[in-house]
Amino acid sequence: MNPSPNRYADFEHLREQAVELRREGYSLRQIRDELKVFNNDILNQLVKGEPPPAWTKRPNAKDDLRARARELRLQGWTYDRIEAELGCSKSSVSLWVRDLPRPEPRYTPEEQRALMHEGLARRRAAEDENRRRIKADAKGEVGALTNRDLFLVGVALYWAEGSKSKPYDRRERAVFVNSDPGVIKTYLAWLDLLGVGRDRMGFRLLIHESADIDAAHRFWAETAGVDTTSFAKPTLKKHNPKTVRKNVGDDYHGCLVVTVSRSAHLYNRIEGWWNGIVAHAQGPLR
Numbered sequence: 001m002n003p004s005p006n007r008y009a010d011f012e013h014l015r016e017q018a019v020e021l022r023r024e025g026y027s028l029r030q031i032r033d034e035l036k037v038f039n040n041d042i043l044n045q046l047v048k049g050e051p052p053p054a055w056t057k058r059p060n061a062k063d064d065l066r067a068r069a070r071e072l073r074l075q076g077w078t079y080d081r082i083e084a085e086l087g088c089s090k091s092s093v094s095l096w097v098r099d100l101p102r103p104e105p106r107y108t109p110e111e112q113r114a115l116m117h118e119g120l121a122r123r124r125a126a127e128d129e130n131r132r133r134i135k136a137d138a139k140g141e142v143g144a145l146t147n148r149d150l151f152l153v154g155v156a157l158y159w160a161e162g163s164k165s166k167p168y169d170r171r172e173r174a175v176f177v178n179s180d181p182g183v184i185k186t187y188l189a190w191l192d193l194l195g196v197g198r199d200r201m202g203f204r205l206l207i208h209e210s211a212d213i214d215a216a217h218r219f220w221a222e223t224a225g226v227d228t229t230s231f232a233k234p235t236l237k238k239h240n241p242k243t244v245r246k247n248v249g250d251d252y253h254g255c256l257v258v259t260v261s262r263s264a265h266l267y268n269r270i271e272g273w274w275n276g277i278v279a280h281a282q283g284p285l286r
Contacts, residue, residue: 018043018047022053025055031047065096069088069096076104079094150193154190155270158187161178163175165271174263179253181223184223184224184256202230204235204259205234206235
């Protein structure tokens, strides 16, 4: 852009002054203030061709990183590897090395998939081991249970999973349903603690019609410590062809229903025990 002859009649004289100041180490701002030239386009024309003084150049802390990135790229490294090695962003790596030839792939697509699956397998194994350790440590934190511990656990367990009487539908009967064998074992241990004999208990399966019902009977009989002849006729869930079932395979055993005969008195005590837990949980704990 040419300077206006009306405002700066002696442009060459101004340029001589600007160049002299520039060579003395003046910055553009200092030249502007010294010569009173406040038009940036004209100011740049005045010092055109003159490099800025070294002190005005900001040191580039990434020059070494850039050189190293280019060196690694020439060795065939990927952007991801360079990013991880140098601790910089992938966008910076791309800016520094994009003019360099792209390296040949180190692996075939099949090898890359195999490496990916291998990495995922190692990661999942590490996660599984971490979960196993957490669960083992937590199990050890529980320690031995007292009778009172089991009593309170059983009350809470029943109130969470057992049937409950309603004001509009009085059914004062202890009925418990669950698919977890650990829950069933704990519930039965609680009934033993309360002095409820096996002769008062009834067992029945709730299970999908396509499951192995005989195997499920054997599984729950062993879990409950009873004979398979103790089981009533199972309740079968009809198959819906539009539904994709996930509870299939050898680990599927349906749900076990445990009923206690002549249990109206027991049920009312359970409800009272639960109300007691709720009331005391609101106050100070010992």
